[in-house]
Amino acid sequence: MAARTWTAAPVVALVALALTWGRDIGTLVVVLVAILLALAVLAAVHHAEVVAHRVGEPFGSLVLAVAVTVIEVSLIVTLMLSGGDEAATLARDTVFAAVMITVNGIMGLSLLLGARRFGFARFNAEGTGGALATVAALAATCLVLPTFTTGQPGPEFTGPQLVFAAVASLSLYAAFVVTQTVRHRDFFLPVTKQGKPVTEEDSEDHADPPTNREASVSLVLLLLSLVGVVGLAKIESPAIESAVLAAGLPVSFVGVVIALLVLLPETIAAANAARRERIQVSLNLAMGSAMASIGLTIPTLAVASIWVPTPLHLGLGPTQIVLLSITMIAAVLTVVPGRATRLQGTVHLTLLAAFLFLSMSP
Template identity: 65%
Template sequence: MVTGPRALLAQWTTVTPVIAVVLLALTWGRSLPGAVVALLTIVLAASVLAAVHHAEVVAHRVGEPFGSLVLAIAVTVIEVALIVTLMVDGGDKSATLARDTVFAAVMITCNGVVGLSLLVASLRHGTAVFNPEGTGAALATVATLATLSLVLPTFTTSAPGPEFSTVQLTFAALSSLVLYGLFIATLTVRHRDYFLPITRQGEVITFEEHAHAPSSRTALTSLGMLGLALVGVVGLAKGVSPTIEDGVAAAGLHHAVVGVIIALLVLLPETIAAVRSARRDRVQTSLNLALGSAMASIGLTIPAVALASVWLTGPLVLGLGSIHMVLLALTVVVASLTVVPGRATPLQGGVHLVLFAAYLELAVNP
């Protein structure tokens, strides 16, 4: 009989996604009492930890930057499905859901995850080191996608309000797909070494020496469990979302807070994985996860909601307000200054975290 902490972890992280999917099937589309919501929340949290474990197994097998790409795309694809599902169910009140959730994902990843990773790595190792070439390219792509998809609709005049016309929305969707495709090609084919972790002497780390990679069978099993865990995370997040919406309304908070909470839930696996990488002095992996998630969130969500708008009857509001545009602009400027040197101190991590705290405070008190 196999015993020990490692075997226990493997058993626990295998059973949890199955339980999550079973509970999701039993509770989908139903009005849930408080006790069931509490149970779903516990299973959701356990599924997040299981997803992180399986993502790290897959990442160890395929290596960087493919490992962080797998987790970013997997989370985002299911997040997009959640957004579209909520938009279909929500009617006119969900007109801003895609915008709020995507912008929340950008602020969480570019300030929360980046800031936390830099702070953890620099406190533990003195400074956080990473490759400015790859990180800068990712940041430039995120900034361009965010501006084209979330800023321009506020200033266009072809449609009333902060909305795109059909032609403009089509252009934004195609541009998002093209830019994201170019980034994936750069990340995985032509300039893969730009996105690999580096040593403090600036040398690229092409493989990990401290542990043997898992077998192909183990990696494929973890890939399947990762998919189940992420389905469970996002599906259970939808299950508890009515309770979240009721709580937000009862507290008198702006409806945009719902998008923030949903984004926080679905990005939790990536946040934990990024912090773990930062603790191991693999800050480039943390930044790949953070910026890759922001990019995938925009690059996949905008085309998906553009396609969904064909049958959705309500408006699709994508344009940010003035406060959020200021926060986005400040985030791009600060992130650029953080990336250029290729190393960061606790100060840079703290600056990003303060920006993230400001975003949360303004979401609650706009």
């Protein structure tokens, strides 16, 4: 599609969002909104790749991960304000879905595409291992511990415990960002077949980077696209909820569907990078998204809980804890060698399938 399509899509999506927000819409409008949602997703991917080309890695993948997560947090808070007590587990379900989709779905798809095309999917084990350790620590602190603490009835932190979890999350996320962008930036760059970081001179992408003006425009359009994606996903959620209930699925599965929609830009961007043998970029997106989804969401919700009357149930159930544990063990075994085959990609995609199936049939 022409560049003007990617320029117009975010604007049209926002106009549609303004016209449909808070209104009952018919079947035809639902279909049109779905089409605009798809265009907004593709526009977000395009503008994210423009920004990434200008600022280089790992900053490019960091921009998309943070942008998506900030808007995802806004969506969670909005739904909690309007959902009442039924939204008590919304944050937990959304964050857990994001972790499973990124660590199993995005990473598994990227490894499978890379290994299928190039024999092995090569990446930097040091950088990816550090990112995975951070994701595991965040998930255990914010999603597993609330199930076992006894200060508050149910899978919920007490006030001081929630403050600690929020501070710990922000600290871990800040430490990772400094490591990724300043102290050990080379750990998060694509690697050659010999395992060495790819420099700008070694890169096969010889196209001139966009100008500062072009990158700035794309950054603005990226943010507008993401607002459109999340907003239109919210508009589509009643139709999705009706379809879910009509199919006999639990209401909580609606959150999984919304998470899949919101993470589409990162999934497509990661798949595109994997096809260009830039597996490290794909893993940066996957791990960065999982990390930001916890590290930014929990502190924001801790502050929002001062005004939001809805209880905040963060603790995972037994089935979810088992899935998270298996995912982390498999991810460690995948990351340690610094290269992966189609088998590892298939393992992670199978774990994603198990998560989706058990979300539909708990």
